[in-house]
Amino acid sequence: MKPLEIEVFICRSDNFCVLVHEPETGLTATIDAPDAAMIAAAAARRGWEITHVLTTHHHTDHVEGNLALKEQYGCEIIGPINEAVAIPGLDKAVGDGDSFEFAGHAVSVIETPGHTAGHICYHFSDDKLLFAADTLFALGCGRLFERPPADMWASLQKLAAxxxxxxxxxxxxxxLTNARFALTIDPGNERLQARAADVEAARAAGRFTIPTTIGLEKETNPFLRAADPAIRRNLLMESRSDEDVFAEIRKRKDNF
Structure with missing residues (x-):
C-alpha cells in the first residue's frame, strides 16, 4: 500500500484545508470544506477528484463548501453524529469509537466536545495521522463555545494519549499568536522558547506551521500541560485541579 499524499493550503483567511489522496485508488478526501472553489482548484492542480468530505464540526467556516462539492463531484460527506442536523449534505454520521476505511486505510473517530458539542477528530492510526480541526492547534486549542472547560480538558487528554x-x-x-501566549504561561520551558523562535522565523518567511506532532505538543503546548508544576506555580494554582488550571489558561488566552 502506497503512502497517503497530503496537500495543505489556506482557505478563507486562516483556515487550513487538507486534502488526503490515496494514489492507487484515486480516492481523495478533504478534511472539512471551508471553500469549495479553492478545494476544487487545488484538487485539479494535482489531478485529483474529491470523493469524500470528512467533516469535523458544524461551524460555517468548516462546512460552507459541502453542498457545492457534493454537486460537483458526488462525494460522500461523513460527519459527527451529534451535530448531524447541522452538517450540510451529510451522508454518514459517525461517533466516538466508530471506525471506517478510506481506500484501505483504517480511520477511527474520536469525539472531542469542547469547541462545539459534537466535534470529532479523525485518526488514521496505521498512518500515524490525526486530523484535529479546532480541538487541538499547534501550541493551542479551540475556544470553548458549546461545552465547559472540563469537557475540553477530557477531549485533549484523549488526543494526548x-x-x-x-x-x-x-x-x-x-x-504565532499561540506561541506568544504560551510563553506567558510557561516562560521557563526551554523547548517552548526554541519552538517559539522557530515559529516566528517560519511565519516571517511565509511558511506554514502544520503539521505538528502529539509529542511536540505535550512538551510545549500549555493547554496539554495543566499538570506541570512550573505552570501551576506561575499561575499560583498549585493546589487546584487540572481542569481548573486548564480553564484559567483558556480564559487568559481568550483575553490575550
Whole structure:
C-alpha cells in the first residue's frame, strides 16, 4: 500500500484545508470544506477528484463548501453524529469509537466536545495521522463555545494519549499568536522558547506551521500541560485541579 499524499493550503483567511489522496485508488478526501472553489482548484492542480468530505464540526467556516462539492463531484460527506442536523449534505454520521476505511486505510473517530458539542477528530492510526480541526492547534486549542472547560480538558487528554509520533493536522494558522501566549504561561520551558523562535522565523518567511506532532505538543503546548508544576506555580494554582488550571489558561488566552 502506497503512502497517503497530503496537500495543505489556506482557505478563507486562516483556515487550513487538507486534502488526503490515496494514489492507487484515486480516492481523495478533504478534511472539512471551508471553500469549495479553492478545494476544487487545488484538487485539479494535482489531478485529483474529491470523493469524500470528512467533516469535523458544524461551524460555517468548516462546512460552507459541502453542498457545492457534493454537486460537483458526488462525494460522500461523513460527519459527527451529534451535530448531524447541522452538517450540510451529510451522508454518514459517525461517533466516538466508530471506525471506517478510506481506500484501505483504517480511520477511527474520536469525539472531542469542547469547541462545539459534537466535534470529532479523525485518526488514521496505521498512518500515524490525526486530523484535529479546532480541538487541538499547534501550541493551542479551540475556544470553548458549546461545552465547559472540563469537557475540553477530557477531549485533549484523549488526543494526548495517542502515540507521540502522530502527525497532527489542525484547522487554523494561529500558531504565532499561540506561541506568544504560551510563553506567558510557561516562560521557563526551554523547548517552548526554541519552538517559539522557530515559529516566528517560519511565519516571517511565509511558511506554514502544520503539521505538528502529539509529542511536540505535550512538551510545549500549555493547554496539554495543566499538570506541570512550573505552570501551576506561575499561575499560583498549585493546589487546584487540572481542569481548573486548564480553564484559567483558556480564559487568559481568550483575553490575550
Amino acid at each position: 495517542l502515540p507521540d509520533e502522530t502527525a497532527v493536522y489542525f484547522g487554523h494558522e494561529y500558531t
